[in-house]
Amino acid sequence: MAPFLGIPTELIQQILGLLLVPDLARLCRTNHFLRYHAEPCLYSTIDLNWSNCTKPPIIPLLWTLLSRPELFALVDTFSLRGYAYRNRNINGEDIPVPQDELRLTIPRKITLSPFISAIKKTKVSYTDVWVDRLKAGHMEAFAGLLIAYLSNTTSLMVTTNFVEDFALVGKILQSKALQLQPFHSHSQALQQGAFPSQMPNFTQLQRLAYVRRMDQDQQDHNEPFRESMSTLYLPNLVDVKLWIPNPSMFQWPEGEPNLDHLTSLDIEWLDPRLLVEILSLTRNLRSFTYSWDYIDAILNDDWKVPYLDLDEIVTAISPVKDTLEKLHIHFRVGFGLRDTWPQMSISGSFNKLVEFDRIRELNVPFAALSGFGPDFTPLDRGLPPSVEALSLTVDMMEDEAFIWNRARPDMTCWGKDMNAWAGRIRPWEPEYTFQSLVLLLAHACPAKFPRLRQILWLNRVADSEYDRFKREAERLSPLLGVDIKLLKHCIDPGYAAA
Structure with a gap:
């Protein structure tokens, strides 16, 4: 042990970076020196998956983080992954997943008082709803609390199962993105082992994926436009993937954001007529991916009609033609279910793509x-x-x-x-x-x-x-x-x- 403790810190970090999470956890229990070096590796990447058969250990994780708030500052990459939990009957038809199957069981040895206290310290307007959802064991309340106190994270992914309701996770992201001033003191407070007086900003966040799956089973979830758009106000984003629903009227939540820092953007669902509102602000975009979907069963979206104008899409992305190097465009109708396909009306062409004279990679x-x-x-x-x-x-x-x-x-x-x-x-x-x-x-x-x-x-x-x-x-x-x-x-x- 003594020779190992004497080698340079950089080498120790490289060696520990090769270990698996269980091994790092055991090292943290060995002695204070090894814990000091192993904890940054142990908490730098957190990847939680939620499906029908798997519920992530988010409550024990939060219990540890809340007992030692300085650990929040170690989380560099945080992922909440889910790919649409669902049950099927013997005929293969989808049936609703019972809420009891989705809720978390609170371990007996864990009390909720530290969780509730942390929620109230955020001082957001929806703390009462948040606490009620937490007491009822809803995943979004715990996932939202974890996101709320992240400070130095550079990469964040939140997908389908964690945003199905949009009620809390989206609101929390919106609250962090729309804070009008950087609360550096809050990040410092976390590093010093104390809770800040307000949730810290995402001042380091560079990569964000906030997406959900859209299909006929989820047609009533086409509302959270403001939450999705608010994420674009985060100050240092470079790479963003968003599922953006169509609003009744397009309006930026807090005036036009500065999107000069964006170099890669991936947008799903938003009508092509609204794309230009975003792309006209992305002056340095090099990679753009766009998925145009049509499902005739989505009755609460006035923008979705069985009409596709290819000229309209090219016009919408024309503001970035002088910087764009990669372009990926996907069309999906009915998601492969032939009995749902409408008689589409299509006009225009992609011929004007010849004017995008910087594109190196094209997927269409x-x-x-x-x-x-x-x-x-x-x-x-x-x-x-x-x-x-x-x-x-x-x-x-x-x-x-x-x-x-x-x-x-x-x-x-x-x-x-x-x-x-x-x-x-x-x-x-x-x-x-x-x-x-x-x-x-x-x-x-x-x-x-x-x-x-x-x-x-x-x-x-x-x-x-x-x-x-x-x-x-x-x-x-x-x-x-x-x-x-x-x-x-x-x-x-x-x-x-x-």
Whole structure:
């Protein structure tokens, strides 16, 4: 032990950083010296998961943190993960999860008085509701209390199960984000082992994910616009992922925030006509991901109509065209349940993306470039010449809105006998046309897209079709200098970047 205690602090931290959480916890109980070095590693990353079969040990964790408030300042990365708890009957139909299954059991050896005292010291207007929810064992009351006293955290993730109700977690985030002055004294008080007179600010927070899952089972939860938008007031955010519901009228909670520090933004659900209100303030945005969803069962959202204007989306993101390097756009209708799909009305195109001359990585639906119908457009029409990695998805291709003429010429013979190809008509098989358009794009690369090095294409095709395309892609890739891949599974957004 003595030689270990004598080595430099930096080396001790590196060694302890390799240990698992149980080992770090045991080290903390060994002696004061090891606890001093092990605690920053033990509490730097907290990841809690909540599902039907798993309830996180959040109450014992909070008990420890409240008994030693200085430990809150050690939490660098905090994650509350959940992916929609649900029960199903024997027919596979969703049934409500009983509230008793969702509530936490208070261990007998733990009293709630320190929890209640900490809630009251926040001095927020909703302390009474917060205390009532805590006494009833609601997860959001404990999760919100943990979030309330975080001070030096740089990365925060809160997902579906922890924000289902939005009543407390969202309000607490809003309270921390909209405090009008930085309470540095509060952070100092936590480090000194005392509670501040008000919850500390997130002055160090750089990465935030505050998202939930939207589906037909949750159609009555489309209200917390103000809570989601308030997070954008946090002063040092760099990377943000938000699920933003549509308001009856768009209005910033406290005037326009300063979003110059944002470099990466991921937005789900918000109507494209409202995107410009946010993107017009992001003057240094380099990465943007947008998911447009339509569920006709969502009756309380006046913005969601079966109409998609591609020109409107391009116009909405045009304020960031001079800085944007990565663009990912996803369309989802009915979430794969065909009996919920409406007859969509689609207009416009992505052709004006050619003006985004800094984009290096582009991930968009195949149909958004080729057109939804009745005729396809060559893929190169909407590609910026700067693109290096292109990912094409099958979003909405099975929807009735995708109406390519099914009497197109068979394109399987293009490049071999163009006259024979032009004269042949047969029932339309989309795999042939998709493959041909991709290969035509690859042939245009050396001249029009000198930087394009990778084309990833996600499609559901028969093994025989996959093998034929794969062989042709393998033949052309080295000749054209483009790596062409047909993927049979979802595209990982980070795949192209890797």
